[in-house]
Amino acid sequence: MSLRYLLILVPLLLASQAHADDCSNAADQRTMNECAAKDYKHADAQLNTLYKQINQRLNDNPEGKKSLLMAQRAWLGFRDAECGFAASGVKGGSVYPMIYSQCLAELTTKRVEAFKTYLDCQEGDLSCPVR
Numbered sequence: 001m002s003l004r005y006l007l008i009l010v011p012l013l014l015a016s017q018a019h020a021d022d023c024s025n026a027a028d029q030r031t032m033n034e035c036a037a038k039d040y041k042h043a044d045a046q047l048n049t050l051y052k053q054i055n056q057r058l059n060d061n062p063e064g065k066k067s068l069l070m071a072q073r074a075w076l077g078f079r080d081a082e083c084g085f086a087a088s089g090v091k092g093g094s095v096y097p098m099i100y101s102q103c104l105a106e107l108t109t110k111r112v113e114a115f116k117t118y119l120d121c122q123e124g125d126l127s128c129p130v131r
Contacts, residue, residue: 008070013111023035023038023039029094029095029098032098033094033095033097033098033101034096035098036097036098036099036101036102036105037097037101039101039102039105039107040102040104040105042103042105042131043104043105043108043109043112044104044108046108046109046114047108047111047112049122050112050115050116050119051068051072051115054068054115054118054119054130057119057130057131058130064129064130067129068129075111077105079107079108079111080104082103082107083103083104083107084099084100086099086100086103087099087100087103118130
């Protein structure tokens with residue numbers, strides 16, 4: 001009998017998963033919140049990958065590594081404070097997680113672009129901190 005109940009539940013579980021994965025057509029706040037969080041996690045994973053690459057390039061530059069670490073910590077503090085402020089108008093509401101995650105994703109994506117620029121400095125660019 002338990003197998004029969006399991007077979008009944010499988011379509012419901014699959015529909016729920018498909019619903020959560022369809023971000024372009026999200027129709028309820030829970031799904032929109034999940035999609036915004038997913039976008040942020042993707043941007044954050046990119047950021048971490050690029051940070052590691054920059055950190056590796058700075059292996060022979062301990063001052064540069066220290067400076068990168070300090071800058072990243074300061075940036076994280078700014079990002080979190082900025083997004084807290086940006087979402088403060090809806091704090092306590094069901095839309096708050098979405099607004100906060102969207103802000104995190106947007107600022108993190110901008111930081112990703114800055115990191116990509118650092119990793120692709122042109123020969124002779126003296127303003128580039130990563131060689």
